[in-house]
């Protein structure tokens with residue numbers, strides 16, 4: 438009898454653990470229903486969430502036209518984050534560039550809106566291999582607000598570095 442109970446309690450433990458694991462994996466591969474994310478931005482949103490290891494909530498990511506207060510289109514601005522509103526607009530022109538560019542700009546704007554990161558323009562902090570390549574030290578470099586050919590090249594070459602830098606140097 439004791440043996441059966443032990444086996445049963447062991448099985449129950451395994452069941453609970455697998456349910457928790459499945460829900461965690463599911464949560465990380467799903468966009469929470471409180472978000473509004475443009476179809477084109479969804480794969481990048483999920484990739485960001487995977488690196489972040491947290492479920493993002495109440496965020497809006499739109500791919501469209503960026504305008505100033507006077508209603509004029511800001512053609513050269515690649516993306517923008519309205520921090521308080523948790524509202525990101527990615528310029529639809531960004532989506533005519535490369536996949537690297539699409540990803541880098543979405544990560545930059547979510548860096549502001551979700552990670553609360555400010556612009557980082559401190560070249561001194563960059564590791565030598567980044568300096569040698571004449572690349573910025575962070576995806577949060579302010580130069581990326583506008584379309585930036587250098588960003589495409591640098592992100593393509595040093596993606597792992599930039600993703601580490603983005604998530605490991607969160608401002609507490």
Ligand SMILES: [Zn+2]
Pocket residue numbers: 545549556578579582
């Ligand atoms: Zn920015």
